[in-house]
Amino acid sequence: MRTHQLRRDFASDNCAAAHPKVLAALAEVDGGHLPSYGADPYTSLLEERVRELFGQQARTFPVFNGTGANILAxxxxxxxxSAVVCADAAHLHTDECGAPEHAGFKLLTLPTTDGRLDATDLADIARDARNRHRAQPGVLSLTQSTELGTSYDPIEVAVLADEAHRLGWKVHVDGARLANAAARLGIGLAEAAAGADVISLGATKNGGMIGEAVIVLDPDADGVGFLQKASTQLPSKTRYVSAQLLALLDGDLWRSNAIQANAMADRLAAGLRGVPGVRVVHPVEANAVFASLPAGVAEQLRATYSFSDWGPGVVRLMTAWDTRPEDVDGLLAAVRTLSPGGVHDSTAPAVQEASSPESAGFLA
Known part of the structure; x- marks a missing residue:
């Protein structure tokens, strides 16, 4: 067995393996010749499934990656x-290496405390509308779930979308972790992005291998297929991207994968809250845990585990569809041991297991 197959890290859900059902779907569509550039039957099936989930007006464009999905959307x-309005913590602003600016978009950011925008903030940024010397706010981009691990509930999304539309803007949802938000809220993918005109639908973080999709709901959006090609996001062998998305969307595998990832984040957060000197700094509403650790703990912990620094003294710990309870418990034991005065107490009560039937069979 390759040694990497034994690892379960907390750096990102991008580090996780592809789900076995996704791999099986890839094998199923392999072999023989089929039309290219999205004219294959599997992409047609994906389009049909997306219409079932998001409405008959939905158009689907499989793409290579999340940054490409956001730019095309x-x-x-x-x-x-026009300019794009987003949170100061949005992935679009902080983690895409200037790709929006490279594509010609000016980003107008609004400060947030937990990654979520408030509808009352939108009017302020719209006050200078029609000033030809300024880029005009034209799109509101929401990240669901947010970069700080929080989720907008359906009412919050609807209020933001309504206000954006009142101002004459379009609404984009960066749904790289839309599945995690929907699973947390107990709703469908469409409800978690209610009011959106265009959605970047994530797959890689939810058990896919490579590939995402852009879902266009705005009937006035024209020429998207041409933009997809011009922005280098049209896969020639589209069937392989479509097959992954189909595997995740059919039978709601996306939901069971997200439930597992979220449950492991809950387990991790609950355990960390019981360690002296450790503080969970944001609500845990998806599969990300942000924690302040005692001085020196992160440096020592990094000898065994991977994770991200997120500001002074704060780390981000991500769980994934294939994170297991023993992975979380191992990390918690290490944190307890490394914390000042900490000794792992094997008699300490274990954190409650996730009880959902979907979680129990997550490796199936």
Whole structure:
């Protein structure tokens, strides 16, 4: 067995393996010749499934990656002179290496405390509308779930979308972890992105191998297929991307994967809250745990585990569809041992197991 197959890290859900059902779907569509560039029957099936989930007006464009999905989605609804309004913590702003700016979008950011925007903040940024010397706010981009591990509930999303539309803006949802938000809230994917005109639908973080999708709900968005090609996001062998998304969407595998990841984040957060000197700094509403650790603990912990620094003294710990209870418990034991005065107490009560039937069979 390759040694990496024994590892379970907490750096990102991107580090996780592809789900066996996704791999099986890839094998199923392999072999023989089929039309290219999305004209294959599997992409047609994906389009049909997306319409079932998001409405008959939905159009689906499989793409290579999340950054490409965001850029294509924004190109579909953003006039050349417009700006994109987003949270200061949005992935679009902090982690895409200037790709939106490279594509010609100015980002207008709003400060948040937990990654979530408030509808009352939108009017302020719209006050200078029609000033030809300024990029005009034209799109509101929401990250669901947010970069800080929080989720918008359906009412919050609807209120933000309504206010954006009142201002004449379009609404984009960066749904790289839309599945985690929907699973946490106990709703469907469409409800978790209610009011969106265009959605970047994540798959890689939810058990896929490679590939995402752009879902266009705005009937006025024109030429998206041409933009997909021009922005280098049109896979020639589209069937392999579509097969992964089909595997995740059929039978709601996306939900069981997200439930497992979220449950392991809950387990981790509950355990960390019981360690002296450790503080969970944001609500845990998806599969991310942000924690402040005692001085020196993160440096020592990094000898065994991977994770991300997230500001002074704060680390981000991500769980995934294939994170197991023993992975979480091992990390918790290490934190307890490394914390000042900490000695792992094998008699300490274990954190409650996730009880959902979907979680119990997550490796199936």
């Amino acid at each position: 924004l190109q579909a609804v953003t006039p050349r002179w």
